[in-house]
Each structure stands twice: as C-alpha cells, then as structure tokens.
Amino acid sequence: MNAKVAAILAKKGKSPVSELTAYDYPTARLLDEAGIDMLLVGDSLGMTMLGYPDTTHVTMEHMLHHAEAVARGAKNALVICDMPIHSFDTPEQAVANAKRLMATGVDAVKLEGGVDKEDCIRAITEAGIPVQGHIGLLPQKVLEEGGYHMKGKTDEEAAAIMADMEAVVRAGAFSLVIECTKKSVAEAVTRACPVITIGIGAGHGTCDGEVLVFHDLMGLSPWFVPGFVTPKATLGADIMRAAREYAAELKLPE
Ligand code: KIV
Numbered sequence: 001m002n003a004k005v006a007a008i009l010a011k012k013g014k015s016p017v018s019e020l021t022a023y024d025y026p027t028a029r030l031l032d033e034a035g036i037d038m039l040l041v042g043d044s045l046g047m048t049m050l051g052y053p054d055t056t057h058v059t060m061e062h063m064l065h066h067a068e069a070v071a072r073g074a075k076n077a078l079v080i081c082d083m084p085i086h087s088f089d090t091p092e093q094a095v096a097n098a099k100r101l102m103a104t105g106v107d108a109v110k111l112e113g114g115v116d117k118e119d120c121i122r123a124i125t126e127a128g129i130p131v132q133g134h135i136g137l138l139p140q141k142v143l144e145e146g147g148y149h150m151k152g153k154t155d156e157e158a159a160a161i162m163a164d165m166e167a168v169v170r171a172g173a174f175s176l177v178i179e180c181t182k183k184s185v186a187e188a189v190t191r192a193c194p195v196i197t198i199g200i201g202a203g204h205g206t207c208d209g210e211v212l213v214f215h216d217l218m219g220l221s222p223w224f225v226p227g228f229v230t231p232k233a234t235l236g237a238d239i240m241r242a243a244r245e246y247a248a249e250l251k252l253p254e
Contacts, residue, residue, distance in 0.1 A: 004078040004107050005130045005174050008037060008196055017175075017209025019080075019198050020217065023049050023066045027214060028073030038175075038198075039074055040110065040132075040211060041067045043082040044139070048215045054142045058084040060097060064104055071105030080132050083111040085140045091123035098124045098131075110177065112138040114164020118171045125172030133168030133176035135161055136185075136202065150201075152185030165189045165197075177211060178202050201228045 001009075011017050019038040022028040023045045031039055045066055046058040067081040081101045088094035088111050098109045108130035111117060121131050136151045152158045161181055168176050175196040178186045183203030190197040190207050199207035212229060215221040219231040220239075 002107065002130055008078055009174060011037070012194075012196055012208055017196055017198065019209060019211035021045075021048070021211070021214045022070050022073070022079075023214070025069045025073040028070040028077075028079070031214075032074040032077045036077055037209070038078045038080060038211075039070060041070045041079065041081040041106065042110075042213065043084050044213050048213060048221060055139045056085050056143055058082075060084060060087050060100065063087075063101060067101055067104040067106050078108060079106040080108045080110050081106040083109050088117065088120045091119050094120035095123045095127050095129075098127065098129045102129055108132055108174070110134055112140050114161075115167040118167040121168060121171035121173055131171070131173040132198070133165075133171075133173040134179065135164040135168065135176055135189075136178045137180035139179075148180065150180050150182065152181035158182070158185045158188070161185055162189060162192065165193050169193060169195055178207060201226065 008017060017038065018036045019040055020031055020036050021042040021044055022031055022039040023041060028039055041063065043055040043058040043063065045062065046052040046055045050062065063081055063084050071079055083097060083101065087097040101109050109124065110132040111120065112134040114135045121133060124131050137148060142148060152161050165176060173195060175198060177198045177200060178189055180201040183206050186199050186202035186206035196209060197207040198209045198211045200211050216225055216229040217232055219234040220236050222236040225231060
C-alpha cells in the first residue's frame with residue numbers, strides 16, 4: 001500500500017485527520033508546511049477559482065491544470081484530486097480519467113457517489129489508484145436536486161447513507177467524505193466504517209477528520225461563508241486593505 005495512504009489510515013481512532021482544499025502552488029506549499037494531512041484539489045475550484053455558480057461546469061482540463069500546481073507545492077501531504085462531473089460515467093472512463101489525474105503527480109482521486117458508483121470506484125482501486133469516496137450531500141447533483149439540502153433527516157435516508165458507505169468501502173476506498181448529513185448519521189457511519197471518514201457540514205467531532213474549503217476557512221470569499229464555517233482568518237479584507245493602501249501611496253513624478 002502507498003506509504004502516505006497507510007500513514008493516514010494509521011490515524012484511525014488515534015488522532016484527527018486534517019484536510020483542506022488547495023488549488024494552486026503557493027497555497028499547497030503553505031498548507032503542506034503547516035502540516036495539513038491531506039490537500040484536496042476540489043472541484044469547488046469551479047466556484048472559488050473560476051467564478052462558476054456550482055461544480056457542474058468543471059472539466060477534466062480545469063482539474064488537470066490545478067492538480068499539477070498543487071502537486072508541485074506539496075511534499076508531505078497526501079494530495080487528492082476530485083474527478084469532475086461526467087468524468088466517471090462508466091468504469092472504463094473512470095479508470096482512464098483517474099490515470100490522467102494521477103499523471104499530474106497527485107496521490108489519490110475523489111469521486112462523488114455510493115452504491116451507484118461502486119463499480120467505478122472498484123475499477124479505479126483495482127488499477128492501483130487510491131480513492132476517497134464522497135457520500136451524503138453530493139454537490140454535482142445540485143441541479144437535479146434543485147439546491148443543496150442536508151441529508152439523513154429520515155430513517156430511510158440515514159440507511160441509504162450507511163449503504164453508500166458500505167459500497168464505497170467494499171470497492172476499496174481508503175477514505176470517504178461525508179457531506180452535510182445530520183450529526184447522528186455522520187457519527188453512526190464513522191463508528192461502522194473501517195476506513196477514514198472526513199466530515200464537512202456534518203457536525204464537529206463526528207468523523208475521523210474534517211475538510212473545509214480553503215477560501216471559507218481563510219475568509220477569502222467573504223461574499224459567501226457557509227453557516228457551519230467559522231473563518232480563522234480575514235484574507236479577503238486584508239487583500240482589500242493592502243490594495244487600497246498601495247493605491248493611496250502611489251505618486252506622480254515631481
Ligand atoms: O470540491 C470540494 O471542495 C469538495 C469538498 C467540499 C469536500 O468536494
């Protein structure tokens with residue numbers, strides 16, 4: 001097994017796993033030097049870096065471009081690259097695209113889906129590529145579901161999320177993201193899950209680790225902060241202040 005993946009798996013039940021998104025070289029290098037365990041080249045880059053309204057506009061070419069930069073910036077962190085919408089519609093396509101993403105130098109790929117994507121995940125892991133699954137709220141389904149809605153509110157939904165976890169684990173994933181589920185569902189899934197669960201919007205301390213979008217944590221897109229995030233920095237405000245200061249200090253020749 002890949003040494004970085006083994007080191008992450010060894011943290012199960014011992015110490016929390018930290019994951020943050022990174023989309024470029026300087027951010028990857030800073031987060032890596034800060035000791036963040038896993039860096040995710042998330043397809044959230046469609047919004048944070050490219051200004052699209054959601055992740056359904058993101059292509060393989062976008063992901064390849066950003067993955068290369070992040071891979072160059074990270075030495076110790078395990079770098080995971082998201083598979084964009086329609087890049088894993090069949091197992092054959094999933095393997096071919098996972099190989100293209102891995103060729104950028106990342107360590108693993110992530111893809112959304114559970115029972116419905118078991119065959120794609122298995123095909124990728126059987127090709128020797130580590131996979132992080134993603135269950136609960138699936139942002140790539142935002143258009144078909146008419147928005148972002150918390151998952152696991154009914155017993156039926158909670159059971160479906162548990163079945164998704166089981167499918168992802170059966171298919172050989174080393175980790176899975178649990179997004180925006182009820183706290184109790186994330187806790188139950190984590191208790192039952194032999195691999196690393198990573199929560200987002202699913203309650204604090206409910207999973208083996210947590211992931212956040214870098215821009216949300218650092219206050220870099222102050223026009224949108226999800227309710228479950230407490231920003232730890234004010235980079236957006238700092239940039240505006242510094243830009244104003246710079247412009248105010250300019251001088252014309254005497
Ligand atoms: O794309 C992304 O940033 C993600 C995280 C929200 C888990 O998938």
